[in-house]
Amino acid sequence: MSARTMRALRVFSAVVLGLAVLALVFPGLAGAVGGNPQTTLEPKSAVATMIDGLLDNIVIWCVVIFVIVEGALIVTVFRFRRRPGGPAPRPIHGNTTLEIAWTIIPAIILAFIAVPTVQTIFKVAAVPKDALQVRVVGHQWWWEFNYPTLGITTANELHVPAGRNIALELESMDVIHSFWIPAFAGKRDVIPGRKNHMWFATGAEGTFPGQCAEYCGTSHANMMFKVVSQPQAEFDAWTAQQKAPVPVPDSTTLAARGLAIYRTGLCVACHQIDGVSFGVVGPSLNKVATRTTIASGIYPNDPEHLKAWIKNAPAKKPGSLMPNMNLSDADVEALVAFLETRR
Ligand code: CUA
Numbered sequence: 203m204s205a206r207t208m209r210a211l212r213v214f215s216a217v218v219l220g221l222a223v224l225a226l227v228f229p230g231l232a233g234a235v236g237g238n239p240q241t242t243l244e245p246k247s248a249v250a251t252m253i254d255g256l257l258d259n260i261v262i263w264c265v266v267i268f269v270i271v272e273g274a275l276i277v278t279v280f281r282f283r284r285r286p287g288g289p290a291p292r293p294i295h296g297n298t299t300l301e302i303a304w305t306i307i308p309a310i311i312l313a314f315i316a317v318p319t320v321q322t323i324f325k326v327a328a329v330p331k332d333a334l335q336v337r338v339v340g341h342q343w344w345w346e347f348n349y350p351t352l353g354i355t356t357a358n359e360l361h362v363p364a365g366r367n368i369a370l371e372l373e374s375m376d377v378i379h380s381f382w383i384p385a386f387a388g389k390r391d392v393i394p395g396r397k398n399h400m401w402f403a404t405g406a407e408g409t410f411p412g413q414c415a416e417y418c419g420t421s422h423a424n425m426m427f428k429v430v431s432q433p434q435a436e437f438d439a440w441t442a443q444q445k446a447p448v449p450v451p452d453s454t455t456l457a458a459r460g461l462a463i464y465r466t467g468l469c470v471a472c473h474q475i476d477g478v479s480f481g482v483v484g485p486s487l488n489k490v491a492t493r494t495t496i497a498s499g500i501y502p503n504d505p506e507h508l509k510a511w512i513k514n515a516p517a518k519k520p521g522s523l524m525p526n527m528n529l530s531d532a533d534v535e536a537l538v539a540f541l542e543t544r545r
Contacts, residue, residue: 207280214276215269222265239384239411246385247404249326253388256322260315267311326388329401333369336360340372340379340392340414342523343421344485344498354444355474357485358427358498363437364407372398380416383429389415407431411499420521426499443545444489447476451543460540463533472524475544484524491545497522508538 245251282291338360339346348355362368372381372392379392386402414425432440451457461478464470470479474486490496493503497519501507512534515524529537 242384246406247402249387249402252322329369330367333367338370338372340374342376343425345427355486361430361440363434364431365405367403369401377418379414379418382415383412385410456539457543460536505538
């Protein structure tokens with residue numbers, strides 16, 4: 203090999219190794235400085251850790267293959283190139299040893315990737331029997347969370363007791379969505395007419411972002427949710443609050459006027475409130491004031507944002523199935539006063 207070829211090879215190797223190291227280290231660095239809350243590279247549950255471990259395994263194999271294949275390519279390009287005044291490169295045909303080698307080696311590598319992959323698929327699919335059941339229903343463009351054993355239905359904020367196994371049954375009311383909590387579990391398609399399942403358990407407490415991960419129409423990107431992972435006692439308090447009856451507002455209050463508007467308006471067709479309405483098209487508003495966000499996690503749940511939302515929902519969330527109902531400011535004000543009592 204000529205000195206020039208050697209030099210070129212050394213430069214190439216350094217570049218490839220540098221890129222490989224960056225690819226492996228950079229996600230870790232990004233996480234260390236705060237990173238992206240939607241990262242899958244900082245798993246917070248056993249399921250997410252399994253998936254992340256599988257990714258690491260496959261990335262290492264890919265880096266090794268990349269370095270070897272690209273290295274061989276560069277060596278070949280430099281070493282066997284046509285030189286000025288030299289003879290034309292000679293094509294060769296057939297080399298049994300090489301052909302056997304490049305059939306067997308990929309087969310071995312694929313086996314090293316396939317075995318842990320299949321093991322992980324089975325572990326991730328085995329929903330534990332003692333898990334807390336939650337039915338997840340995808341709607342354009344929000345998430346319904348229903349706890350059949352607790353008798354609670356809520357939207358866009360999934361409360362779970364930390365440390366407990368959580369089993370999710372996923373369904374869709376309209377089109378295909380994909381349910382994804384990056385810190386806790388992989389993605390799972392949410393398909394109309396079919397029940398899919400996933401599970402996770404996390405000891406981590408806090409609020410973790412989730413997102414629809416399958417294009418499902420205009421506001422796909424706005425189909426967000428949160429997972430609130432809390433100690434069992436806090437979860438029990440939340441459960442009790444969700445089930446506690448809400449007193450009817452005093453007839454002289456603005457909230458009572460809001461209830462009257464709610465009852466006689468279009469709201470009842472889509473939303474549910476205990477003893478008032480039974481709509482299932484939109485999110486349950488029974489305990490709407492206990493949620494921290496509205497419009498599937500886009501806006502904070504405060505009177506200002508609620509007013510703007512009720513006033514003209516499609517202007518706040520493109521494609522919103524809740525129409526602009528052309529309500530007067532006074533009516534919107536009253537409705538918000540009523541919804542604020544739902545806690
Ligand atoms: Cu639902 Cu994208």
